[in-house]
Amino acid sequence: MESRASRLEALIRKYRSGAISEAEGAELLAHAEEETLKALLHDMQQSFLAAEPDELLLDRQRAARMRQEIWQQVRPRKKIRPLRRWLIPAAAALLCVAGAAYLLQKRAADTEVWQELATAAGEQQRIVLPDSTVVYLNGKSTLSYPSQFQGAQRVVQLSGEAFFEVSHNPKRPFFVVGKDFTTKVLGTAFNVDTDLAPGIAVAEGKVQVVSVAQERVRQIVDQPTSWWSTLGLQRPARVDDAWSADTARKEAILTANQYLSVDTVSGGLALGQGSAPNWRTGELAFYNTRIEQIALQLNRYYGEQIEVDEAIKGCEVTLPAMNKSLEQVLHTLARLRQGTAVKTQQTWLLRGKGC
Numbered sequence: 001m002e003s004r005a006s007r008l009e010a011l012i013r014k015y016r017s018g019a020i021s022e023a024e025g026a027e028l029l030a031h032a033e034e035e036t037l038k039a040l041l042h043d044m045q046q047s048f049l050a051a052e053p054d055e056l057l058l059d060r061q062r063a064a065r066m067r068q069e070i071w072q073q074v075r076p077r078k079k080i081r082p083l084r085r086w087l088i089p090a091a092a093a094l095l096c097v098a099g100a101a102y103l104l105q106k107r108a109a110d111t112e113v114w115q116e117l118a119t120a121a122g123e124q125q126r127i128v129l130p131d132s133t134v135v136y137l138n139g140k141s142t143l144s145y146p147s148q149f150q151g152a153q154r155v156v157q158l159s160g161e162a163f164f165e166v167s168h169n170p171k172r173p174f175f176v177v178g179k180d181f182t183t184k185v186l187g188t189a190f191n192v193d194t195d196l197a198p199g200i201a202v203a204e205g206k207v208q209v210v211s212v213a214q215e216r217v218r219q220i221v222d223q224p225t226s227w228w229s230t231l232g233l234q235r236p237a238r239v240d241d242a243w244s245a246d247t248a249r250k251e252a253i254l255t256a257n258q259y260l261s262v263d264t265v266s267g268g269l270a271l272g273q274g275s276a277p278n279w280r281t282g283e284l285a286f287y288n289t290r291i292e293q294i295a296l297q298l299n300r301y302y303g304e305q306i307e308v309d310e311a312i313k314g315c316e317v318t319l320p321a322m323n324k325s326l327e328q329v330l331h332t333l334a335r336l337r338q339g340t341a342v343k344t345q346q347t348w349l350l351r352g353k354g355c
Contacts, residue, residue, distance in 0.1 A: 011024055011027060113146065113147045113148075114144055114145065114146050114147070115144070115145060115146070115147055116142060116143070116144045117137060117142070117143045117145075118141070118142040118143075119137050119138065119139050119140065119141050119142075119160075120139065120140065120303065121139045121140045121299055121300060121302075121303040121304075122139050122300075122301065122302050122303015122304065123139050123303065124136065124137065124138055124139060124279075124280070124301075125137045127143070129145055129149075129154075129156070129167075130145075130146070130147065130148050130149055131149050131154055131167045131169065131172075131174075132167040133154075133164060133165065133166045133167045133174065134164075134165040135156075135162050135163070135164055135165075136162060136163040136280045137160070137161075137162045138160060138161040138162060138163075138279060138300060138301065139160075139299075139300040139301055139302075139303060140160055140195075140299075140300045141158070141159060141160020141161050141162060141195075141300075142158070142159045142160055143156060143157070143158055143162060144156060144157040144158075145157075149172070152171070152172055153172060153173055153174075153175060154169075154172055154173070154174045154175065155174075155175045155177060156174075156175070156176055156177070157176075157177045157178075158176050158177070158178050158192055158194055159178070159179065159194055159195065160193070160194060160195050160300075161191070161192065161193040161194070161195065161196070161279075161300070162176075162191070162192055163189070163190070163191045163192075163203075163276070163277075163279075163280055164176065164185075164188075164189065164190055164191075164192065165189045166185050166186075166187050166188055166189070166190075166205075167187060168186065168187025169186070169187065170186045170187070173185065173186055174186070174187075176192055178192065178194030178198075179194050179195075179264070180194070180198060180211065180262060180264040180267070181194075181198070181209055181210060181211045181212065181262050181267075182209070182210050182212055183200055183207050183208070183209050184207065184208040184209075184210070185205065185206070185207045185208075186205070186206075187205060188202065188203075188204050188205025188206060188207060189202075189203040189204040189205065189276070190202045190203060190204075190205070190207055190254075190276060191203070191276040191277050196293065196296050196297055196300065197261070197289075197293065197297070198261070198262040198263075198264050199259060199260050199261040199262050200254060200259065200260045200262075201258070201259035201260075201274065201275070201276035201277060202254045202255060202256055202257070202258055202259070202276060203256065203257075203275070203276040204256050205255070205256065206253060206254065206255050206256075207253070207254050208251060208252075208253055208254075209251060209252050209253075209254065209260055209262070209269065210250070210251040211250045211251070211262060211267035211268075211269060250267050250268065250269050251269070252269045252271055254271070257273060257274065257275055258271060258272070258273060258274070259271075259272050259273075259274045259276070260272075274287070279301055281323065282323040283322065283323045284297070284298070284301065284319070284322060284329065285319060285320055285322070286317070286318060286319045287318050288316045288317075288318055289316060289317065289318070289319075290313070290314055290315065290316055291308055291312050291313065291314075291315050291316075291317060291333065291337070291350070292308045292313045292314075294317070294319070294333065295307075295308050295350065298326060298329065298330070302326040304326055304346070304347075304348060305346060305347040305348065306330070306347070306348045306350060307347055307348065307349050307350065308350050309339075309349070309350060309351040309352065311351070311352065311353065311354045312337050312339065312350070312351070312352045312353070312354060312355070314355060315337060315352075315354070315355040316355075317333065317336045317337070319332065319333060319336075326348070327341070327343075330348055330350060333350065334350055334351070334352055336352075337352025337353050338352055338353045339351045339352020339353065340352070
């Protein structure tokens with residue numbers, strides 16, 4: 001069955017070639033007078049306004065050429081019949097639709113090629129994204145990102161921990177989508193952990209955090225909506241849509257030297273004061289943290305297995321920032337519970353007195 005977009009395109013092509021019949025001309029006029037078409041044109045205009053600057057400039061240049069071409073096609077001619085005169089505004093409007101549909105379909109056709117960087121336990125990586133954003137990826141973490149950012153948003157996906165130095169661009173916000181929450185920034189430096197200690201800590205600037213599951217973001221982004229589906233086009237990813245669609249979401253704004261803990265079960269957000277972790281330089285610090293949680297984070301950073309004795313699991317301790325070997329860190333940690341840290345084969349065993 002012929003789609004609506006294909007039918008409109010066929011009618012416009014016939015009009016421009018002068019081969020359109022009176023019945024087809026009446027059909028074209030009927031399309032132009034539909035209220036839904038006016039809404040489509042309005043939505044298209046808003047979409048173009050949301051485009052990135054270079055792309056918007058290119059679209060305006062093309063639009064100028066389209067207007068000139070439309071005028072050449074629809075300006076009154078001596079031989080034109082009265083019915084065709086009524087079709088002038090209709091054809092002009094529909095030519096705009098066809099032109100916009102072409103440009104937008106071209107955007108959709110430029111499929112983003114995603115890349116993935118994964119680190120092993122004990123491995124840290126530094127990567128510069130296409131927009132000059134710098135990302136430091138901690139051990140046992142995965143970053144997915146497009147080879148080129150397209151459209152009005154910059155979106156990456158993170159599993160694990162990373163520190164971001166986001167290139168400033170207020171017209172193209174940057175989104176970090178994690179398993180249970182998403183972070184939105186314009187240009188700032190912050191740390192994100194989506195796994196062991198879910199939360200965000202801001203070093204510079206301001207970020208917005210919303211507790212929306214990654215799967216929910218994907219569902220909303222993948223749904224064709226509004227005029228995109230009406231014209232048979234694919235809709236570009238808009239992370240904000242997932243936020244507005246999830247009425248149960250919780251959100252918070254963070255500024256420099258603030259951190260946010262995320263409860264991945266309830267979606268609750270707990271805001272506090274504190275500097276961003278500096279694991280990038282080897283300075284690991286823990287404040288009122290359970291020993292078994294510390295062991296997991298040490299494993300991620302150093303890459304060695306650590307077992308915690310049942311007697312000290314659940315005990316909370318504070319370790320100041322240290323740039324030391326794993327052995328030194330574990331011995332310091334054990335002393336806090338009057339215990340020992342012993343290595344057997346490839347595993348460290350941490351013992352001590354109960355809480």
